[in-house]
Amino acid sequence: MKPIHAVFALLLCIAGITIFVLLSDPPPSATGVSHPTVNGMSLGGDGTEKLSSIGRAPYYFQIAVILLAGSLLYMGIPAHRRDRLLRTWFAVGLAFAIFVWISLYTGYESYLQTGQTKIVFGFPVPTNWMFWGIWGSFVAFDLFYVFTFRRYFLHPDDEAAFHQLVKDCEAERGDD
Amino acid sequence: MEEFRQPIILGFVALYMGICIWVGLWAMRRTKSAGDFFVAGRGLGPWVVSLAVFSSTLSGFGFVGGPGLVYATGLSSIWMAVCSALGFATGYYLIAKRIRMIAEVRNAMSLPDIVFARYGSEAARLLTAGTILLGVLGYLATQILAMGVVLQSILAGTEMFADISLLASVVISSTVLIFYCVTGGIVASVYTDLVQGIVMIIAGALVVITAASVFDGGFEQASSILLANDGEDVMPFGTLGAMASLSWYFLFGLGLAGQPHVATKMMMNRKLSDNQAILPMTVFGYVIAAMLWVSVGIIMRALVLGDVALPLSGADEAAPAFLSTYAHPVLAGVVFAGLFAAIMSTADGFLNIGAAAIIHDIPKAIRGRSLDNELFWARTATIVLSVVAASIALFSGQLIALLGAFGWGTFAAALVPVVLIGLNWKQASARAAIAAISVSLLINFVIQLWQIHIPYNISGGFLAMLTSMILFIAISMMEKPKPLPKDIDRILEL
Structure with missing residues (x-):
């Protein structure tokens, strides 16, 4: 697919x-x-x-x-750079994001049923899942971008190919 | 020091505006062509781009409207902020590299240029430019009005300017904005964004510390008060409920990359590899500054519901009331300067892309080439656009609400499929782009014009964006793929 x-x-x-x-x-x-x-x-x-x-x-x-x-x-991510490690990372990252969401939502449902919740770091537990979990689960993808930048997002070969493309275009236009 | 509160606040705001004017004069020497004026000659370093991207994203809404929304409806609106990590991820995974590559290969100066390069369609370029112009007028008008209101509230606290009018306040603040945008173009805009971003980060961090000390028991005590009085407000979905909150998450998280004033800044970095450093700095800056949004709103709501403070006259009073009552005068000065920074950093980005739409994109789409002497006309268009937006802000009444709705949601709905998906999927077609933009504009207009109430407060912008994305992919899939220009085809492979 x-x-x-x-x-x-x-x-x-x-x-x-x-x-x-x-x-x-x-x-x-x-x-x-x-x-x-x-x-x-x-x-x-x-x-x-x-x-x-x-x-x-x-x-x-x-x-x-x-x-x-x-x-x-x-x-x-360019199709020719997608490998097994990338797919594994995406599976883990998305599983974590869904885990955070499930924790948030079930915590909220539990509060609706009991009217009780613990306060941690100044806020109710489900709210903490929202502040830090929902935000943090995609910060993980931001960090992945930083740490694997040269492998998946701007591979040296792709960067060289782009510079070659710029040269080709300049030559075609007759630029110096 | 308390007796000098107003002069101190005024001093900080004046100092900040003085820096903006100085940057404008400095940038004027570096602005020699339309390319310099609109995309800074694609020569900006990572620090400048990252702070420009985040400060453009967080407008005056985040500093005034955001705390007001939390005061009024609890944590519902925080979904607009916690989605920022996803929003910046989509921006950098999906468009930052390709938009910068196309800008260099095609010498593009604006988002409509990119759209034309990708689809080869003047109609798509014209629709993109028209969407930008409509959105800019509305957004800019609300930002200019916010600037005027804030300046008036500061000046009214002094003896000398106690009776200053809103018109005079709008004129003073707009003059500073116009000055640095006209003289220095995008160079002044991004370097003032650098200053503005730093001020916003400092303001956000200091306000959180101050807010945590308002109650002896800190945020825990505030949360306990809210749980005892309502409970839903301090839970994840606030008083508006889950569907309203989640529709905002979708619209703001996936829609960030479709904001033209943000996307355009991704064309300006010196090197493609700078993106590696720009993304984390942007995310970090945004989250620190956005802490003001949640902390001030929560504390003011707890103070009122806990019978510690009197109810506010309006929700938007939350941030000013907090600053005037609980913040040290110097902190209040820094935050008010930060507030101007938030408003101006967004407004200058809008002025720049709006001027580009008028003198570069629309003429190119209609007559095949842009105006002669683009730099002169860019400066003229900046002035005209500011005056029109200020007039709308002051005199339009209903029109500003209508155009104001043509903000984030319109940009997201119209441009996300065209740019975000289109730059990553070769089969995306020009016809699909035209349909997606047109339908999203229509849905947004109809919802706003007829004041249609959507059940569960689901965002109208979300409905428009969802529809346009589905339509865009469906139409593209139904069409026979057409070969792309060689350069674009190669870029889409990288």
């Missing part, structure tokens, strides 16, 4: 989930409720009720988005 086919399939999955959400009947507090006394501020309302019509749609939506992001990033 070519990466573009994976991208297209995942976009269709995301569109399907989005259409399902758009067609569902949103509860009154779906996007929060106005604070009774503070102007311009909203409250969350009943979190369980918010999800009553759409169930776990957000959960599957974000898994598809993570896989889509991974497929797009994979497309950015």
Whole structure:
């Protein structure tokens, strides 16, 4: 399967989930409720009720988005540079990103059921997964770019080929 | 020192604006051609490019609107910030190298030039330039208005300028912006971005430290107050819920690489290999500066819900109220300078790409060549664009809201498929590019014009972007692949 086919399939999955959400009947507090006394501020309302019509749609939506992001990033690496190590890294990186998301979402669901959560580093646990996990899971891809730059992103042979292309184009245009 | 708070703040802002003017004068000597004016002759080092990319991404919205959104709706909007690592990754994995290569081979000066080189279609170039111009007018108008409002609030606190009007404040701040953009073009823009980026990083770091000390128990106490009063607000999806938050993650994470004021800066580095250093510096700078967004918003919400502070008159008051009450005057001065930096660093990027659209891209698409004496007309277009945007900001009423919506979402929806996918997939076709841009503009316009309420607060920009991406790939797949020009074909192999 070519990466573009994976991208297209995942976009269709995301569109399907989005259409399902758009067609569902949103509860009154779906996007929060106005604070009774503070102007311009909203409250969350009943979190369980918010999800009553759409169930776990957000959960599957974000898994598809993570896989889509991974497929797009994979497309950015020249086809002739894609090797087994790269595929392994992408599998591990995306598995980690999905693990973070599952930890976040199940932590949030647990809070909705019990009303209890621990505070770590100043914030509730699911919020920490969002701050550091969601951000950090793609920082891992940023670091991969830095550390494997010459292997996958600008291989010396590709750089030389580009300089040759510039020379060819200049010669064709009759530049000095 | 407290009695000198306003003069200190004013002093920092004046110093910052003085630096911008000085940079403009310095850059004028280095700007000898339209190539220098629009892409800095592709001769910038990694430090300059990385700070320019991140400071252009984080506009005044991040410093004023962001804390206001957290105050109003809890952590929903933080998904726009935590997606930054993905956003910059898509930018550097997918477009940074190829856009820079095409710029060198085809001597491209703007994103529409790149689109033309890739698709060989003047219609695609014209649509890209038109999208940029529409988006720039709206974005620029809101940035200019924000600059005026902030300057007015600072000056109104002094005896001498207590009655200063919004018009006068807009004129003063816009004059500085126009001066350095006209004299030094993109060279002044990116070097002021360097200063602006540093100021924003310092401001972000210092504000987090200050915010952590407002409550004796730090952020833990703030979180406890919020959990006791509402709970949803300090959980990952805030008060707006999961679908709103996740649609923003998609739009801002995958849409960053489609922002023309960001993508254009990826054409300006001296060497392709500089990208290796630019990406981490950009990610690091952005995350430090964006900490202001979450910390100020959370603390102000906890103060109000915990009955420690009175409710604010409006959500956008969150950052100014925090600074005037809890920040040391010197810190307040640095942050207000940082706020101007955030606004101006985005606005100058818009001015540059907007001027390029007017004098370079649109004439090229219509009559096959750009204007004669491009440098002169670039400077003229910069002035005209600023004046039009300032007029829209001051006098348009409803129009600014309409054009303002033509911001991030429009750029992302129209340009992500065309640039991000198109530069990595040879089968992508010109017809698909034209359809994707047109449909995304139509969806964004219809949603905004008819004020369509989307269930679960799902972002309209996300819907437009999702539709345009699907359409782009589907149309390209249905068409018979056409051979690409040799140079573009070779670049897409690298």
